[in-house]
Structure formats: structure tokens, C-alpha cells
Amino acid sequence: MSVKGRVFKYGNDVDTDVIIPARHLTSADPKHLAAHCMEDIDASFVSRVSAGDIMVAGSNFGCGSSREHAPIAIKESGISLVIAESFARIFYRNAINVGLAIMECPEASAAINDGDEVEADFDSGVIRDITTGETFEAKPFPEFIKRIIEAGGLVQYTKLKSEA
């Protein structure tokens, strides 16, 4: 499975309060959350993002609260993949559980620029910056994690497994 899109680039320690501020947590509806995604760090994100785009950030992405609303907001906004130097552990777990693709790759995180066109292959872990021509290698996910993401999250994956 591979994805391709335009990059939205952010820095280190992007926290869950800026990904989706608590004032919007009175509803867990993905469309409501997506409409406010990143608004405290990048007010124009929602109007600029299109399906398939890729988010690239520095270290400790998703730090702070355990709100699963954060990866849901990003996924529903159309982002197909988040690449970061590292992820905060609860966000990491939540992202997989809701089926948001993530990759840890310090080299890609450092080199890729805002607005670049990037493609990434989940099977090989290869990330290619089409704009600059550079390629990077992330450690690919094991098979079962890839299946969770393809299924759309842990619940759908568990259902598919029990139906099989």
C-alpha cells in the first residue's frame, strides 16, 4: 500500500491540544473534529488540506492528552500519513488503533520541506520526496499493523478477523 500527497510541515512537540483543542471535545464526531483540526497552530490547515496529503513533523508528535480524538481529526481531515522523528507513546498507539498511518523516520522528518510532493510505501518503508528527489527509509510496520491500518482501525480489523 502506498500514499502520495503534498506536505504540511510542523515542528517538534506538536501536542494534542493544538491538534484538536479540548473546547471541541464535546463531540467525538469525526467530521466535527476534522473541521477544527490543527486550528490553534495552523488556522488555514483545514481550508488548504486535500485528501491524500501528508503531515511531516519533528520529535514527540502528539504529546499530551490521551484523546483519541486527535488522530481521528487528522485522519478525517484527509491526511494519509504522518511522518515524524518520533511520536508520543499514547498517540502512537491511538493512531494505529484508529487506522491513521504513521512512520518514524528522523532523516525524512529533517529533510522534507513544507509543500513538497511526497510518496511513501508502507510495505518497503521507502519515503520519496518527489520535489527534491531524495529518498529515505523508515522501518516498515509488521504485517498485522499494516492490516489494522488497511482495515481502518483496530475495531474493523477485529471484526474482519472474527468474520474470517
Place this chain on the structure above:
Amino acid sequence: MGMTMTQKILADHAGLKEVRAGDLIEARLDKVLGNDVTTPPAINVFKNMGADDVFDKDRVIMVPDHFTPNKDIKSAELCKCMRCFAKEHDITNYFELGQKGMGIEHVIIPDNGLILPGDAIIGADSHTCTYGALGAFATGVGSTDLACAMVSGSTWFKVPDGIKVVLKGIPGPYVTGKDIILHLIGMIGVDGALYKSLEFTGDGVASISMDQRLTISNMAIECGAKNGIFPVDEVTLNYISVTNPSRFSKGEYKTYEADEDAYESTIEIDLAEVPLTVALPHLPSNTRAAKDVKDMKIDQVVIGSCTNGREEDIKTAAELFKGKKVADGVRCIVIPGSQRVYRKALDEGWLAVFDDAGCVISTPTCGPCLGGHMGILAEGERCVSTTNRNFVGRMGHVKSEVILSGVPVAVASAVVGRVATPDEM
């Protein structure tokens, strides 16, 4: 290489003799919990999975605390969803507003005797790590993990490496657990313990009260840690002998000791050297000695939260506020963390002290800490707060600021009208 306290608890809960950092294990859980923000999505997942019932109605804990008393119709619907589920499934530990034992989850759960040394707990709230203070393994997860654990009573973990934090000596005047943990986060950064355990040890531990240990473990997440755990000692045993005398007397708890060679790294902190500490906007790691930032004017002070809303915190605030007044132009909001602490403050006359000083007193709620309600900041406003996060927009407007501190600095700041230390009052 030996095992850390955390690794030993996880091994026992996975039915394994030994685990190593990086191992993926499936562990049984003693308690699983959620709040009014995270439980309703978990209930959706629960229903979506076609689950019939929870694994054990005594081991699932539900606490309405984030947007309570309901701040608007949507939050009322969230609470109603959780309340109905709790009733339908006969959840023993659902804590309704006004009941004895109700309040902020991480204040009431240890206080109500629901955590014992050696337990393994997950909660759909990042500050679930608080319970490490009791020598238990506790960590935060999201709503999907909560839903699955509500059904199965177990979850998977990647076994973390451990950082040994050696606390030495005795803290100086007014220096609290909050100063110690802010100081540590300032040293290692907001991802300094990412995916790892913080394990506190050293001769300084004995002098730190349980309420302060709970504050320290509470903020382990703010440097990325999976959990922050204290050894079990006389302070722990005294605490559980009061909070759960029945299980304490039957010895229904387990103590673990780390092996000497178990740790990936070691950090030493001389408690006498820890200053009264604040974290400036917009990261908990942006720490300074409070005495070095005294030119910062403030509009609001919040005293409370799962970090600093315990009995010792509210008592300290009352002792410092006695005979003093909140400065003109400053609003001070005091939020006892539980109904029990609130009642204690009423019986001891602390509420009268706060009222005389010009503070507003709130029922227990997470409220302003996460920018929910009960003290939201306007554009350009600045707040000294005993809460746990000072991210952009955390307590209100995206251009407002939160400065984190312990209770003594918060009280002094309210009285002086800028960041201040108790010796200035």
C-alpha cells in the same frame, strides 16, 4: 541485566517469569478507567464490537470530571451516555456528582482505596500514570484500548526500558513534589523519557508525602514517560491502611523491588538544590526558578486539578492565604480535587480563609486545566496554575499564557499580582 519494578509488575501480570525491554506482552489488568470525554467514544466502540458486558463490573471505573458539572448540552449528553452505560452494566465504581467519593479521577481513585501496590491499571486519560506513586503500574491509553480492555480485562504492552531517578536529601522551604517533577522535566525535556519508565528511588523518597508523590507520578507523562513509579515504603503502607483497611489487613497487595542493574540510565537530583520552580509558556519543560521571573504580571491563578487538588495542597493554600488578600486585578480560583477534600476544607475552616482572601471556590472539576470551563482565559491573559500543561491555547484563547507552579508559588503570585515566592507575602 535485571528487571525494573515496572518490568516485574508487567511480567507477573503477563504470567511470565521474566520480560525484557522491547518485548510485546499481553497483561491482565486490575483496573480500567475512563472519564466523560474518553468513555463515550469507548462505549461506541464497545457497542460496535457487539460486546455484551464488561469483564468485571468491580474493575471498570467511570468518573465524570472533565466538563462537569455539565458545561453545555453536548457535555451533558456525554455524561448521560456514560451514566446510562454505568447503570445498565451495574458499574460499581461510577462516581456521580455530589456523592461521597466523587471528584477528579486521579484524586479520588487512590483516595477511595481502588489502587494497591503491585496493581496494573490502564485509563483513557493521560494522567493515569498518577497511581505509580503507590508502587503500581499505571499508564494512559485511548478510547479504543479502553473499550477492548473493558471487554477483555487485558491489553498488550511493549515492555519499557527504565530510567532510575535518585532523589537525595531534603527539599528546601515551600519546595513541593510539583517543583521536583517540573525540575526533572526541565532537565530531560518533554520527550526525555519517551516510551520509558521513570522509577524514583533514593534516601530523599522517605521525606516525600503520598500527596506529593501522586503529584510527581502524575506529571511523568509530561516528559513522555509510559509510567512513573515509587517504591513501596512506610508512607505507602500507612496510606493504603487508611484508604483500604480491609484489603491492607488481608495483605492483598504486592511489593516489587527493582534489580540494581536493571536501568538504561540514572539521573540524580539533590532535593536541597531544587528551587521553587515554574514552567513558562508553552511547554512543561520550559522551567525557571520562580525567583528569576518575578516581572511577569498575571490575571488569574488556578489552584487545583489532578496534579495539585489533594488535601495537602488545599491545606497548604489555606495556611498561606490566612490573613492575606488576592491582589487587585487578579482572579484566584480554588478547586478542591474531591468532595472529601472539599468537606475537609469546609470543616477545617479553609474555605472561609479562601473566601476572606477573595478567592472563588469551585466544586471539584478538571474545568479550566484543559480549557473546558470554570476559568477560561481571554486573549493576552496570563495565569499561574498548579495544573499540568501549558501548551498553546490549553486554558483558553490561543494567545493566552499558562505558567505552571506548585501551590506555594501560586498563592504568593495571587497575593502579589505577579509571579512571586512565599517569602514576598
